[in-house]
Amino acid sequence: MTESLIAYLRTTPFAIFAELIGGTVGGILTGITVATTMYIIDDFRGFIESIKGIFTRDKYTQKELQAKLEELLEKIDEEYAAILKKIKREYKRLNELTQKAFDLKNSAAERLANTVVYASAMNVKETEIVSTVEDIDDFFLN
Numbered sequence: 503m504t505e506s507l508i509a510y511l512r513t514t515p516f517a518i519f520a521e522l523i524g525g526t527v528g529g530i531l532t533g534i535t536v537a538t539t540m541y542i543i544d545d546f547r548g549f550i551e552s553i554k555g556i557f558t559r560d561k562y563t564q565k566e567l568q569a570k571l572e573e574l575l576e577k578i579d580e581e582y583a584a585i586l587k588k589i590k591r592e593y594k595r596l597n598e599l600t601q602k603a604f605d606l607k608n609s610a611a612e613r614l615a616n617t618v619v620y621a622s623a624m625n626v627k628e629t630e631i632v633s634t635v636e637d638i639d640d641f642f643l644n
Contacts, residue, residue: 507524508521603616
């Protein structure tokens with residue numbers, strides 16, 4: 503993706519900064535990916551702790567081992583389903599905010615208000631969010 507961004511930027515007036523911008527954006531996206539992965543791993547640690555007691559060092563029959571394996575697989579399936587539901591809910595919420603922010607059926611004022619909510623949901627810094635007509639004028643005229 504970084505290389506594609508650099509290639510695109512070379513076709514724009516920002517060509518002299520293509521490497522810098524592409525590398526920075528690539529680094530930011532890599533950082534976000536690593537942070538998200540670490541969060542998932544940390545969240546998954548609690549699940550692993552909860553299943554530690556399933557197997558002990560005592561001797562089990564083949565049937566007992568099979569039952570323990572089935573119990574473990576069921577817990578893993580439940581945890582994966584919960585994680586996937588959480589991801590799906592978040593993307594559905596973000597999609598709804600996106601639709602509201604860019605719905606041309608709404609007035610410009612409503613769309614502006616919706617873009618503020620959308621930007622907040624996307625973790626944009628409060629100081630970087632354009633929330634008033636004056637902010638828009640400042641952005642484009644200064």
